Amino acid sequence: MDAITDLSSRRVSGGADAKSTATSSAIFGPEQRGGIVRRYFLVFATLVGGSLILSLLVELGFRYIETRKDLETVHHQMAELAALRIQNYVDGIAQELRMAAAPPQLTDHRLTDEYAFNLRNLIKDEPAIRDVVAIGLDGREQLRESRIAPSVPNAGIDHSSELSFSAARAGKTYFGPVNFPPDSLEPRIIISVPIEAFPGDVVGVLAAEVNVRYAWDVVKGIHIGESGYAYVVSSAGILVAHPDLQLVLQHKDLSDLPQVAALRVPGSGESGTGFYKNLSGQHVLVAYQRIPNIGWTVLVERPLLEAYAPALISLGRTGGIMLIACILAVVAAVRLGRRVVSPIEALREGAGRLEAGDLDARLHLNTGDEFEELADDFNRMAARLQEAHAGLERKVAERTQALEHSLNEVRALGDTIQAVSASLDLQKVLRTIVVHATELSGSDAGLIYEFEENAQIFRFRAGHLLRPEFISTLEAVPPTLRNSIIGRAAVAAEPQNISNLSDAGPHTILAFNTLLLAEGYRSVLAIPTTRNADLIGGIILVRRGVGGYSAGEVDLLRTFANGCSIAIEHARLFLEVGQKNTALQLASQHKSQFLASMSHELRTPMNAILGFTDLISEGVYGALDERLRKPVEQLQINGQHLLRLINDVLDLAKIEAGRLDLNLGEYNVDEILEALQATATPLAQAKNLTLHVSSDSKIGDCYGDSKRIFQVLLNIIGNAIKFTKHGGVEIAVAALDTEVHYTIRDSGVGIPAENLMSIFEEFGRGDPTIAKEFAGTGLGLAIAKQFVTMHGGRIWAESKLNVGSTFHVVVPQRVVAPGVSRQ
Amino acid sequence: MSVRILHVEDNSANRMIVRDLLEFEGFEVIEVMDGEEALPATERERPDLILMDIQLPRISGLEASRRIKSREDLRRIPIIAVTSFALSGDDQKAAAVGCDAYIAKPYRPRELLQLIKKLLPSDQR
Numbered sequence: 034m035d036a037i038t039d040l041s042s043r044r045v046s047g048g049a050d051a052k053s054t055a056t057s058s059a060i061f062g063p064e065q066r067g068g069i070v071r072r073y074f075l076v077f078a079t080l081v082g083g084s085l086i087l088s089l090l091v092e093l094g095f096r097y098i099e100t101r102k103d104l105e106t107v108h109h110q111m112a113e114l115a116a117l118r119i120q121n122y123v124d125g126i127a128q129e130l131r132m133a134a135a136p137p138q139l140t141d142h143r144l145t146d147e148y149a150f151n152l153r154n155l156i157k158d159e160p161a162i163r164d165v166v167a168i169g170l171d172g173r174e175q176l177r178e179s180r181i182a183p184s185v186p187n188a189g190i191d192h193s194s195e196l197s198f199s200a201a202r203a204g205k206t207y208f209g210p211v212n213f214p215p216d217s218l219e220p221r222i223i224i225s226v227p228i229e230a231f232p233g234d235v236v237g238v239l240a241a242e243v244n245v246r247y248a249w250d251v252v253k254g255i256h257i258g259e260s261g262y263a264y265v266v267s268s269a270g271i272l273v274a275h276p277d278l279q280l281v282l283q284h285k286d287l288s289d290l291p292q293v294a295a296l297r298v299p300g301s302g303e304s305g306t307g308f309y310k311n312l313s314g315q316h317v318l319v320a321y322q323r324i325p326n327i328g329w330t331v332l333v334e335r336p337l338l339e340a341y342a343p344a345l346i347s348l349g350r351t352g353g354i355m356l357i358a359c360i361l362a363v364v365a366a367v368r369l370g371r372r373v374v375s376p377i378e379a380l381r382e383g384a385g386r387l388e389a390g391d392l393d394a395r396l397h398l399n400t401g402d403e404f405e406e407l408a409d410d411f412n413r414m415a416a417r418l419q420e421a422h423a424g425l426e427r428k429v430a431e432r433t434q435a436l437e438h439s440l441n442e443v444r445a446l447g448d449t450i451q452a453v454s455a456s457l458d459l460q461k462v463l464r465t466i467v468v469h470a471t472e473l474s475g476s477d478a479g480l481i482y483e484f485e486e487n488a489q490i491f492r493f494r495a496g497h498l499l500r501p502e503f504i505s506t507l508e509a510v511p512p513t514l515r516n517s518i519i520g521r522a523a524v525a526a527e528p529q530n531i532s533n534l535s536d537a538g539p540h541t542i543l544a545f546n547t548l549l550l551a552e553g554y555r556s557v558l559a560i561p562t563t564r565n566a567d568l569i570g571g572i573i574l575v576r577r578g579v580g581g582y583s584a585g586e587v588d589l590l591r592t593f594a595n596g597c598s599i600a601i602e603h604a605r606l607f608l609e610v611g612q613k614n615t616a617l618q619l620a621s622q623h624k625s626q627f628l629a630s631m632s633h634e635l636r637t638p639m640n641a642i643l644g645f646t647d648l649i650s651e652g653v654y655g656a657l658d659e660r661l662r663k664p665v666e667q668l669q670i671n672g673q674h675l676l677r678l679i680n681d682v683l684d685l686a687k688i689e690a691g692r693l694d695l696n697l698g699e700y701n702v703d704e705i706l707e708a709l710q711a712t713a714t715p716l717a718q719a720k721n722l723t724l725h726v727s728s729d730s731k732i733g734d735c736y737g738d739s740k741r742i743f744q745v746l747l748n749i750i751g752n753a754i755k756f757t758k759h760g761g762v763e764i765a766v767a768a769l770d771t772e773v774h775y776t777i778r779d780s781g782v783g784i785p786a787e788n789l790m791s792i793f794e795e796f797g798r799g800d801p802t803i804a805k806e807f808a809g810t811g812l813g814l815a816i817a818k819q820f821v822t823m824h825g826g827r828i829w830a831e832s833k834l835n836v837g838s839t840f841h842v843v844v845p846q847r848v849v850a851p852g853v854s855r856q
Numbered sequence: 857m858s859v860r861i862l863h864v865e866d867n868s869a870n871r872m873i874v875r876d877l878l879e880f881e882g883f884e885v886i887e888v889m890d891g892e893e894a895l896p897a898t899e900r901e902r903p904d905l906i907l908m909d910i911q912l913p914r915i916s917g918l919e920a921s922r923r924i925k926s927r928e929d930l931r932r933i934p935i936i937a938v939t940s941f942a943l944s945g946d947d948q949k950a951a952a953v954g955c956d957a958y959i960a961k962p963y964r965p966r967e968l969l970q971l972i973k974k975l976l977p978s979d980q981r
Contacts, residue, residue: 636940640962641869647965648873653880676962 077366078359085355093348100344105306108320108333111255113304115263116322116331118251119274123327126243127206127224129159134228134239152178155241163221165241167228168192170202175237192240201225201238208327211245211267218282219246220273222327248274249281252331261335266293268328287312292319296330308337376404383411392419442589445469449596459604463495463597467572470593471497474586476574477554482512482519483570483601491519491570503552510548517545519571523561528591531557532581549575558582560590562598569598624689635679643672681812688819695823697848700739702732702766702773708743709764713750722754723761732768736847737824745817745828749777749840752813757781760837768846772826775842784832792830793818817842824848859976860884862903864894864920865938866912870961874907877965878972891915895923898930905975907968908955910939910946918953925954934975938963 133155152165156178167176172193174186192198200207209223225240248265252274255263265274270288275281287293292309295301304322311317317334376398386394394415396408449466463481471479478498482491490511496504514520518540522529531540534550534557549557554575562569572594646668650657657665687693710726717724753762760780767774784792793814821828826844861878865871866889875885888897891912898906910917917937924930937950940961947958957971
């Protein structure tokens, strides 16, 4: 089980390797150099640098949170302390006021001199109090003690509407807002307390103007770090105390400062911290603490940079260490990468050289590890490749040579075949064959012989590279089947291959061979050429050197011999065909001439026969005996028929001989129709048939051979009358574009459909039985068709048996170029 | 004096037909059998009309006609060319040597008679 798993996993990993090899060739392009180094670097940097940076960030985060908490705590404690001190101070003064306001001397609801003395002591004891005023319930000043002015109560002033009075009169201690009197630069507040005769019995109000410069003293004493400071603002946002006294004296309104504005937002707590910008725009950490009674707030601010400076320095140190660690990791990664990559690079470079065709490429790696083994494998592979390549090149060279040779053979054969098929000139073909056969086989000369069956000798037909004198000798002494090597080859029906004529052997007795030997030839190859077992001749090839011909050469030359026999047979056939063709042409010509002269020779006796018959019937030789009238009439009728036949044959012969031309001229259709009517009416009347001719006035002047058109139409009408027993014949004509369309309709016996085409052929009459009944030459329609065709027209027929036939003749109204009767 | 017609024709049957026809019609017929005899016969007989066959042994009818028509004193005698070789052009050839008319064999005797009468001076018809 384990083995199987192992195997499969190895296979998988092998596949992955193959894949990575395949892709690496694509990745390791020239611009991708050092890819592995980069990859190693990335891995190391990610592992080492990443963890370092992560710990740094975590450290930073924790350090920041801790530092901030510490800082906030410290700052807040500072603010709280300051607030407490200020509150204690103000509360202390308020306490002193209360003590002074409710002395045991206060009796009878009147403020005595002793009370005034008390107040004077108060001022004396408490330097922060500037003035103190005792106010009666009516709001009028009753006593006034001042540190700087005469202590005379200003009875004219009514304090009853003041908040300090009303609050204190209600039994509370009142802390007034900060104000800056015009004669002093120090902030003051009014603190008022009730004057009670005994607890709960308010008899007046004691109000003191208190210098709160003490708050400055407190604030001034607060130092946080190097540049941290504290300050106090009133509930209205006016600066009450600040280390920079100047700012306080300016009654700076800080209500726009974000950290001060935040205090006035309802719901903001008694104390808190935050990050803001101070008056000079620095980022600061702010902690505040309210002083509840007097509505002031102590704020402690410290520049962030300074506040976090220790943390930053510590972080910097840590970061530095980590950076060094990172650099070390990178260097290690690069070095390791290089160590792995450089052998791979070498391998890749070697493979590249192999690919580029440098099969001498070898690798020299001395790493002593798997890379060195790989390089050795590579070198072995390159060596094998080099061997295979060399073998391949040799093979390619061989094959190229063979191919070239074959190509030459094919080209030569192609030329030969072309010559055989394209040329009827036998001499030229044989010459082509002997030239190619000689040159392709590297022979010194070649000869072609044709066998003459009658004389039983070989006749020299073509040669190549032969001396003219030698040719004369060869022509003078034609070889026979017995005395020549070609004769031997023919008898044996096998090529005869002699490697050396000078060697003694059966061939030495051959007279022909001695001729060849005398001419200096040693090797001879003779191939007989046969066609369908008939000996046609042979090819002889000779070389001056000894050694004969190889089997391949014999095979090749056999092909030439074959071509040779085909050529000779072709030539013979062509000769035969040519002779036959000439004979045929001559025969055709003879036929036409024969027909023409025959018809001429027939006409002369016909003239005599018809002439005498006419003279007899006209009574030139005396009154005709009644008994002779019928025979003489028959003589006339049959004589006329014979004459028509002769005329028709003559016409056809003339058409065939191309000696009948159309006699073209202007004519009128109506004239033809009138002539037809005049000629055909007696014929129709003789058979009791109607003849109806209708014309078309739209047909204008025509151009053609009117005599021949008349002949054609009369022929058809004559037939129509001939083949009709009842009814009649209708002749109509109509204009058809540029053509004239004649229609001849009869109510005759009709023509079977299968004969409709053949009636226009010579002697192609519809039905032999009918032909017997109706006399006719059988040439009329054939001649009609010829004339119509010569006019460039058409003729056809439609018919229904025992109903009638309709013949159509269409001729151009104006003949352009008269056609030839027959092609 | 009857009208005299010279008939040049080698075929005896045809000569006989023409003679029988013309004599029946009241003409006098003189006959010679080839072209060579035609000119001497014309000179000797001075016929009113010559019926000349074209196909003749020795000298053709055309040649004989040409010779007669080239003679000033004989030129006026009308010649009718007779041919049985009805290939196109015979009529033109006859006209070219000066023949006055042309008739193709086989002809109806009546046709020939009409043609002859047409060519004779009106007082001789």
